Amino acid sequence: MRLGCHISIRNGYLGAAKHAISLNASAYQFFPKNPRSLSVKDYDSLDAKSCKDFCRERNLISVTHTPYPTSLTPTPDKKKAVIDSLLNDLEISEACGAIGTVVHFGSRINPKDPLSSYQLMIEMLDEVLSQWEGECKILLENNAGVRGSMGTSLEELVQVRNLCDYSEKIGFCLDTCHAYASGLWNGENWAEVAEKGGELGYFEHLYVIHLNNCKYPSGEGKDRHANIFGKGFIQEDQFTELIQSFVVNDIPFILETPNEEGITKAEEIEQLLKKWGK
Structure with a gap:
């Protein structure tokens, strides 16, 4: 089981990778910059390269998560800021050796015209990826929300990817809480989810x-x-x-669980490896 958690970069990119190793993690996630801002970061390229080399030497997989304000369905005044920020996230992620940067699926911008939100998402993805030549991928994450909300079905995720001009630069991130909250996975229907995802080609492009x-x-x-x-x-x-399903073989699992519930990340990783590590 390739397992890890979200790690702070307060001690730099290399520091985050070393922290992951200290937790007995074999994968981890980090914010490439301030998680509350769309600002473009002038990052430390030497620190990023050291992180990439360290991870490669220890077979440590990383992904990044875009800042909270990132939206693939932004208002017109935020569109350029989101595009510039996403390109910056991809650049930093690539420099650190991350396989992808997670982006939340878009939200509905016009209840009377639901298609407009998907069209804007595709337009945004094409605008960003037309300018991106690296290996790091954008990883679309399924949304929480009641059934029928935007971004809660595998069909939507796959269709948006298929309709993009640069689909080869897009993958997926499956959040189990979001899937459960939306009813996509209700705890009893994993076989159905796995079958549907296989038919759609979803799991072929699932990275985390x-x-x-x-x-x-x-x-x-x-x-x-x-x-x-x-x-x-x-x-x-x-x-x-x-976890034991063949469709998620070799996919890294990243914990985004609370820190205030009386269990540390090191303890939770140890519990999970003891239960499912083999």
């Missing part, structure tokens, strides 16, 4: 899984992450079915 429990029942649309064991509505046997 955000491994999170959910504090609310399936289908309520509430995006509240919980720790894996004993803190949420997803049961151990349900996680077992997902």
Whole structure:
């Protein structure tokens, strides 16, 4: 099981990679810059290269997560800022050796014209990726929200990728809390999800899984992450079915679970490896 968690870059990019190793992680996620800003960062290229070399030497996989304000369906006044920020995220991620940068699926901008949101998403992705020549991919993450909300189905994710002019530069990130909250995965239907994803070609382009429990029942649309064991509505046997499924073989699992519930990330990783590491 390739497992890790989200790591702060307060000690730099190399520092984050070293922190991941100290937690016995074999994968990790980090913000490439300030998570609350769309500003373009003039990053330390030597630190980034050191991070990339360190990860390569230790077979440590990393992904990044775009800042919270990043939206693939921005208002017109934010469009350029989002494009510039995303290109900056891709550049930093590539320099650090990350395989992709996670971006949340877009949100509905006009209830009377739902197609306009998808069209804007595709336009944004094409604008960014037409300027990007690196190996690092944009990884579209499924949304939480009630069933039927934008970004909650595998069909949407796959179709947006297929309709982009640069689909080869796009992959996916599956968030288990989001999938559970939306009802995509209700804990009992993983076989159905796996079959549907296989038919659509979703799992061929899945690069990372955000491994999170959910504090609310399936289908309520509430995006509240919980720790894996004993803190949420997803049961151990349900996680077992997902984690041991052949469709997610070799996919890294990244914890985005709470830190204030009395368990450290090192302890949670140890628990998970003991349960599912083999």
